[in-house]
Amino acid sequence: MSPKESAADDLQDLAALWSIGEARAHDVVEVACAALVAGLDSPALRILAGYTRAEAENEVPDLLPAVLDELDLVYYPRDSEAGQEAVLRALAHQLPAGKLTPRELASRVHQLFGHQLPKAERLAELDDEYDIIEYGDRTLAELDAAVTAEARTLAHNRLDHGQPS
Template structure:
């Protein structure tokens, strides 16, 4: 059984991927169910998890914001700038979890955001590099390694600095 922290992160990722059209509303409902099984439990989460497949497309837009709020998670409005950046990070995490290959990650990022999103630009450029492998002397494995390094950079959680306040002597 996943920890409550990893279940919350997975629900957050599904929610942000839904907000950019990368996953279906039923995937968000499945994430809510997974969160309940992992031990997260709030009234709005229970309601979201109870959605049927037939109801998901209509109900998720209304039920997701309060469910995330009750869990202390962020709701990103549909296709918002912050949501697009969070989605890039969520897709990178999926690649690192072996749900996508490096080439699939670069392609999806390039296809969805083009060269318009600064955070995603290195991955869009790497997708371009896959297309010119035969001309530039690099191998697919070398570009895969660069994509993986970029995914690691994108998913690295910022460290909280130690308290540097002076204590009175």
């Protein structure tokens, strides 16, 4: 994956996380700066990258849809199922990046979506298994491996920088 593609993926993931309140507006600005450095460019991206921390909170909601549109990325409306699935993929990407452990991923997904999002159901079930591990028939290593496998599947289900499937 090229630096530009990686930056586009990072921006897409953070935009999805931001859309459900899981990332701060100034985090979006920081990723926009990194995207410019990586070679992505658009008029709205340049404006977004120039916001201060204080401006970010008020300006990101209005500008982010334009940035994503100019870069051929997807803006997910707040609380849409497609947006929730994008957040699920974004969280799954954090496991191989070392930002989350398998247990943290399963717990976070379970907290966010419970058993309500079909594509997140397996991780929610695995989080339940972590809670009763001393009574279950799986070891911690087996649970971690199952979460890692599920995260890998979810992370690879992305098409064209997060376009809905």
